[in-house]
Amino acid sequence: MPIEAMVVVVVITALVFDFTNGFHDSANAMATAVATGAYKPKRAVLLAAVMNLVGACLSTEVALTISHGIVDDSLVTVEMVFAGLVGAILWNLVTWLLGLPSSSSHAMFGGLVGAVVVMAGVSGIHPGVILSKILLPALVAPVVAGLASYGATKIAYRSFRDSSKGSKKRFRTGQRASSLMVALAHGTSDGQKTMGVITLVLVAGGMQAPGTAPHWWVIGAAGLAIAAGTYSGGWRIMRTMGKGMADIEGPQGFAAETSAMAAILASSHFGFGLSTTHVVSGAVMGTGLGRTPDQVRWNTAGRMALGWLLTLPASALVGAGAALLAHQGVWGFGLVVAILVAAAGAIKIISQRNHVSPDNVNDDHEVRVFGRADKAAPVTTQGALATPLAPSLPKGITAEHPLAATPLVLTRLKQPKRKKVKGKHVPLDQDPLPGLAPPPDPIERSDDLPPEPAAPPRDLAADPAPSPSNSTGPASAAVPPASDLTVKAERTGADLARED
Amino acid sequence: MGIDWWALVQVSVVTIVGAMAIVSLMSLANWLLVPPDGASQAVGWRRFSGYGVIGLMGLIVAFGIYLLVPYFH
Incomplete structure (x- = not known):
């Protein structure tokens, strides 16, 4: 397969990954704001998309290594990057279907690890770095953010007056500001991650000189891809994050987003990278515990933790399979693309059975995959409420009447x-x-x-x-x-x- | 590659202290601006101080943006 064609396919795949990253992580910034009503759902994702785009374009100090030392970068080829991206995209789509927040970066690292292991052997990965860069932060992030959010919630409720309109308004405004900051931070980190991937692929393909800054079109395309993904919403994960773990109010949303913001800023400043998803998830749990511990839904938290544990091995498995196929030549590359498209289409079709949209994102706290969720929906087609007071329809009156x-x-x-x-x-x-x-x-x-x-x-x-x-x-x-x-x-x- | 435990401690402490400090400021501003029973709004020094604390929080947000944007530092 000509290297130029391969580079084009990988660049498109990287942009698709960026899109899935956007819709997977839009909940990080906006789930609590949507759940508490600080923002209307569509306005929330629009603002998050704008902040992600701005964040992606604020700096071009992209990572010089796509793996941060998790694998031996000198062994990484364009095929491996492609396989890693395929593993990450599929994991993002599966977790989106299940409504599980999980780290897109960890998924990409996992895919890359799998591809490197099958193509270059186990010696190509660095287990110590996996422990320090993935496993330990995955444990630390929710605990630290949760502790901060727990304390912040206790403080917030000392002054919050539920009866005071001004009190509600002030906490709501604070929550809006902190949500926008989280969205901006997400754009600066994850938007530029994809720029780094594309740039390194272009360098590997001989289309760009090593050590040079990303092309303007790479910056624009990556920024637009993550913004478009963010705007598309990821409503399933938004529901889990905003409603699934705990029922939260305005002061809790402010405390959670502020804690997440503090964790993200501190981690980027002190060089101990924490996943935005893990941070925000921990913060939401912490704020739930800070107000009413019995409202925290531990089964949802358990499912999320299981998802985090599976992120690396599952995406590595897919990445390994994709690398093996892609290594076979043009037909293998094409087969991987076809499988990816078919899997994405199947996941989309399955998701339609229990569609979660801006209109019903706050209606339930659970994301269902199988079985009809809309059986319990209390709203009729006419918009009238089906209250227990309503008698059954008189004889001769059909539902369409x-x-x-x-x-x-x-x-x-x-x-x-x-x-x-x-x-x-x-x-x-x-x-x-x-x-x-x-x-x-x-x-x-x-x-x-x-x-x-x-x-x-x-x-x-x-x-x-x-x-x-x-x-x-x-x-x-x-x-x-x-x-x-x-x-x-x-x-x-x-x-x-x-x-x- | 070893684990940077010192960075981990710094991140943990700064996160917890920073988040609680910001929320404390917000709570203080809210406490100052909540009107007493029967009044429509907080009076005199309380209003002035409340808005002063909110202004301080605005500065913290600006510092956060400064930290986020590598171009600034």
Whole structure:
């Protein structure tokens, strides 16, 4: 296979990895902000994407080695980089499907380790560096960030007044600022990582002089790829991070993001690299423990920890297989690409069974892969709330009928009885007791009265409502056109939701 | 390659102390700016001090950006 074609394929693969890195890690910065309502979901990912793009373009001090000494860089070839990227992309997609936050960098290192082992032997890897750069930070990051977040949460709740609007607003503003900082930090580290990979591949392919800065198009492409990935959301991981580990409030979000920010800044400044994903996950756990320890969902935390443990071996396994195939020549390279595309398509199709989107990211705390999550969704197609108060549909009314969403309105619009004063009929549009306060609304009054026996359901399809022209007064025009009822029903549903 | 334990200790201490310090400042600002019962807003020196602390937090954010951007240092 010509080296130029191979370089083109690897550059495209690196950009795809950058995209998956973006959507996998968008939750790091914005999950708590989305969960607490500090940002609306779409606005959150837009801002995170912009900050990632800015961060990626702020500096071109990319890493001179793509592996940071985990493998012998002199042995790394373009094929191995390609295989490592394939392993990382597949691991990112699988963990995204499962809604598990995991480190994209560790996945890439894992893929590279697997490729180097099968192509150059075990002597090509440095186990001590794997211990110090991957395993130890994976243990330290969540603990340190969790401790910081735990203490910060305790402090935050000493001054937070739930009843004070200003108090909520200030913590919310603080959370917004800290989230943006985390997004910026992510762009500076992960955006430039892909630039480094592409640059080294170009150098290996003889298309760029060694030791030179990345081309402008490499900076732009890598920045745009991670920004596009971030904007696409990664809502499954966002749900796990924001809702799955603990139910968090504004001060907790601020404490968690501030702790994560402090950990990221300190680790980059003192040269002890910590994964953003591990840091933020630990911070969210810590803030959950800091407020109400019993709300922390340990099974989710356990699944995440298992995912972190499997990141290196699983991506190494895929990287090894991809390297073996790619080494066979053009057909092997093509087969790896085909397998990657097919696997990505299959994962996408499976994810559609329980689609998580900006509209439902906060509706549940669990990401399901198999089985329908939307069975429990309490929202009907009309937008009316299916409350326990709503009776079943009358006979003859199908789910598509506009009245299907209006069972409560039928109760409200029940034809009132005529009122008698001293044996004399009073028209409904006339006050029966002039000078006295009007009677309360029938729905409100029903709280004080014993419940009325339920009326048998009326077959509305067979027995349509009387037209206003047949009525005897304004109030007896009981059932307006169905379109009007639908509008009123939505309002009624919202009212009931507020009352609940 | 050995483990840089000193860097690990530094990162841990700076993270914990830094995060708690920033949140303490935010809590202090919030405590100063929360109006007493019956009042619509905090009065006099409390408001002034509260906004002063928020300004200090803004400086910390600026320092964080300075640390993040290698071009600045």
